[in-house]
Amino acid sequence: MGGTHSPPDRARTMRRTATGLLLAMAGLFVLSGQYLGLHPAVGYVRAFAEAAMVGGLADWFAVTALFRRPLGLPIPHTAIIPENKDRIADTMAAFLQDNFLTPAVVARRMQDMNLARAVGEYLAAPAQGETGARLRAGAGELLAEFLESLDPERLGTQVRGGLKSLAAKVEVAPLLGQMLTAAIADRRHLPLIDAGIRWAGLTIEANEGMIRQMIHDKANGLVRWTGLDERLANSVLDGLYKLLAEVLVDPSHPLRGKLDEGLSKLANDLLHDADTRGKIERMKNELLDNPAVATWWIGVWERIRAGLIKTARDPGGSLGGQLGASLGELGRVLRDDPRMQLQLNRFARRTAVGIATRYGGQIVRLVSETVRRWDARTVTDRIEGAVGRDLQFIRMNGTLVGGLVGVLIHAGDTLL
Incomplete structure (x- = not known):
């Protein structure tokens, strides 16, 4: 410039x-x-x-x-x-450690600082106007850059591993049994039965040719010669369609009662039958170990990550507005709540002292070694x-x- x-x-x-x-x-x-x-x-x-x-x-x-x-x-x-480059590097490092990175110096410098209130005033003040827009855009860009810096496959694998570890510890059969029992008690399983009946009808319709071929193959030569196999196939298909239609429109149909009995027994077995619970657990573990599930999850995670990046880079979008509102509300809480300030300032001071105690020597060595390498x-x-x-x-x-x-x-x- x-x-x-x-x-x-x-x-x-x-x-x-x-x-x-x-x-x-x-x-x-x-x-x-x-x-x-x-x-x-x-x-x-x-x-x-x-x-x-x-x-x-x-x-x-x-x-x-x-x-x-x-x-x-x-x-x-x-x-x-x-x-005297190396001696200067050691002197700079020693000065940094003696004057900035000792626990006593860090604690003393932060003793009178109200860091929480300063952050709160900054976050609360720019809730509107150009500064607020810059803050939202900056926060969104920071989130987007953080998500872009992550290795999608590695992070997706780590998240999947965490979910798998968590799912492996949870016995899903009792949960499914409780959910099914509650659904049956509230009659909330009826839409599921209706959907299953419609799915069965659509499946039969989509596979009529295969059903006719099966009946044709099972029939003997005389039946095929007289053409009765085709009439038999039509009768079977018409009977199936009629049965499904009657079950769908008649809430008191006997087949619905059988379905209710079957679901009630399944719910009871999920809760109390050891063999059923064992089968469900084995199915769960096989599903978790299936490589196809791992591949599917990586794709899901990548779509989630790409969507978050796109949304974060749109300051005027819903995420930008939510970020701005959330940051403003957080700022007002930090600015106006002395107890929150006390706790956060204490936490910040302890954290800084802990960093100085644990990593002060490493930071000093990093400074010294960096200058030495120049x-x-x-x-x-x-x-x-x-x-x-x-x-x-x-x-x-x-x-x-x-x-x-x-x-x-x-x-x-x-x-x-």
């Missing part, structure tokens, strides 16, 4: 400015030497330029020696940062990019302060 500069660019600009000031002092020194007899004030100008050069050169050497060898010369105690040029560039601009100000100040000191010394020498 126009008008913006990175830290290295600003440091480079300041380095050129400081160097230009030093060259200007050198030019002023040479020029004033040509006119020393012209006026006494020229002596002060020359003294200023001379001392400014000395101060500027001294500070240039000091600043340059931090990052590299001045003019490439192997002067002792130069290129301090590259030569090459010397990377360390130099990053530190110089961060503080190089200020160091160039030191050069400029050294040049100007040196010149002023030179003027004072020249004045003292002249007047005394």
